[in-house]
Amino acid sequence: MITLKNLHKSYFTASNSLHVLKGISLDIHQGEFVSVMGSSGSGKSTLLNILGILDSYDKGSYHLDGKLIQNMSEKNAAKYRNETLGFIFQSFNLISFKNAMENVALPLYYQGVPRKKRNKIALEYLDKLGLLEWAEHMPNELSGGQKQRVAIARALISQPKVILADEPTGALDTQTSYEVMEILKEINKDGITIIIVTHEHDIAAMTDKIIKLRDGIIGDLIINGELASFKRSFSKNVATI
Numbered sequence: 001m002i003t004l005k006n007l008h009k010s011y012f013t014a015s016n017s018l019h020v021l022k023g024i025s026l027d028i029h030q031g032e033f034v035s036v037m038g039s040s041g042s043g044k045s046t047l048l049n050i051l052g053i054l055d056s057y058d059k060g061s062y063h064l065d066g067k068l069i070q071n072m073s074e075k076n077a078a079k080y081r082n083e084t085l086g087f088i089f090q091s092f093n094l095i096s097f098k099n100a101m102e103n104v105a106l107p108l109y110y111q112g113v114p115r116k117k118r119n120k121i122a123l124e125y126l127d128k129l130g131l132l133e134w135a136e137h138m139p140n141e142l143s144g145g146q147k148q149r150v151a152i153a154r155a156l157i158s159q160p161k162v163i164l165a166d167e168p169t170g171a172l173d174t175q176t177s178y179e180v181m182e183i184l185k186e187i188n189k190d191g192i193t194i195i196i197v198t199h200e201h202d203i204a205a206m207t208d209k210i211i212k213l214r215d216g217i218i219g220d221l222i223i224n225g226e227l228a229s230f231k232r233s234f235s236k237n238v239a240t241i
């Protein structure tokens, strides 16, 4: 589903440059539930943003669902994102002046689905996430866990192949975090590939594979709780998962 080969990314500012990803190679297959760990500033969000076609890379290659993701126009990137990817964020990113149903329906609005139809589908997804009676409520009337469930419904509504989540439990208490992880596990059982960034070990332990970023490369790869063997070379760091 996702293949990265020797991926590099630097940020350039007026005074200096920062080499964040220094040759990331990995395969993520359809239906895998993967977490990305690493200390603050290790490039987790950078990697996720590249996977989400929200940012570009400098060197190497990125294939998503068989397609080379490179030099895409913003229009094409937006279209491909909408068709293939769903996003979940730490801070939920709900629109404050729209109710839960309208927030969930938003991706269908961008696809040109008429209001009545998209709201009906949004209600179905809210129902799936146990939030039907909250459909008319505004985000500020919802708890953190409810907001994240609305965001998950919004991610699901365009039937993505891959869900990318940057610290989806980062703003939630432990109990609510586990509930959100259970929901993500259920979604994953339907065959949707899920990649989450987290710095919480107990959250990462609930996924099938843990990618640990260190100094711009993959430091460790843990599969079902076991440290996987690595094929190392001088310039590359290849993880097969």
Ligand code: ADP
Pocket (backbone or CB within 6 Å): 011, 012, 013, 018, 020, 038, 039, 040, 041, 042, 043, 044, 045, 046, 047
């Ligand atoms: P993480 O998510 O692991 O905490 P990030 O991927 O957000 O790390 O950032 C990796 C490094 O790149 C950090 O040192 C950060 O300050 C820097 N960085 C992130 N985004 C930008 C940007 N747009 N411009 C310049 N530097 C950036």
Ligand code: MG
Pocket (backbone or CB within 6 Å): 044, 045, 046
């Ligand atoms: Mg981050």
